[in-house]
Amino acid sequence: MSFFGGNKTHTYLGVDVGTSGLKLVELSNEKGRAKVMTYGYSERQPGQPVFSPFDDPKGTGERLAALCKRSGTKGTKVMAALPLSSVFSTIVSVPKRKNEKEMQPLVDAQVTKLTPMPLSEMVTSTTFIDGIKSSSAKASEDKGVAEKIRSTDHVRVLVTGAAKSLVQKYIEIFKVAKLDLTALDTESFA
Secondary structure (H helix, E strand, C coil): CCCCCCCCCCEEEEEEEECCEEEEEEEEEECCEEEEEEEEEEECCCCCCCCCCCCCHHHHHHHHHHHHHHHCCCCCEEEEEECHHHEEEEEEEEECCCCHHHHHHHHHHHHHCCCCCCHHHEEEEEEECCCCCHHHCCCCCCHHHHHHHHHCCEEEEEEEEEEHHHHHHHHHHHHHCCCEEEEEEECCCC
């Protein structure tokens, strides 16, 4: 996804919500390159008790709104990352079918065996690593890997997921701060 493509003058906020405090950076597009407009952070002071910002999403949202005001941010579109410790991630192999839609139940069946909680309590994202058609192997790929993909009748799928309750708390934090949560990713991918 190209956030800074074109001539539009959008800004985006990157926000990190952590137990040690809040951090944000505002980026804009300048001649097709990201430019830092402003940044801000709030840290837990020495001697203050450690608390999870997700125990009080409303209070965290209010602190985030105050941080945005102090930092002088202009934008409202936000991208944030879920903590790696709260995210489930795996690669599964499923039999090839005509399209991704037909393979999704197979992916879900494999993932159900591996997740720390029921799939119904999670928000998941799937990314098909291998092409569905054998001709989709790129010429630039290592010949051994490409040959392996062509000769197999399985497809590798990356699945990431997090608890719906955690995702809902992120949504609530940004709603209270009057910010538009555009993307929620994992720290390792962000």
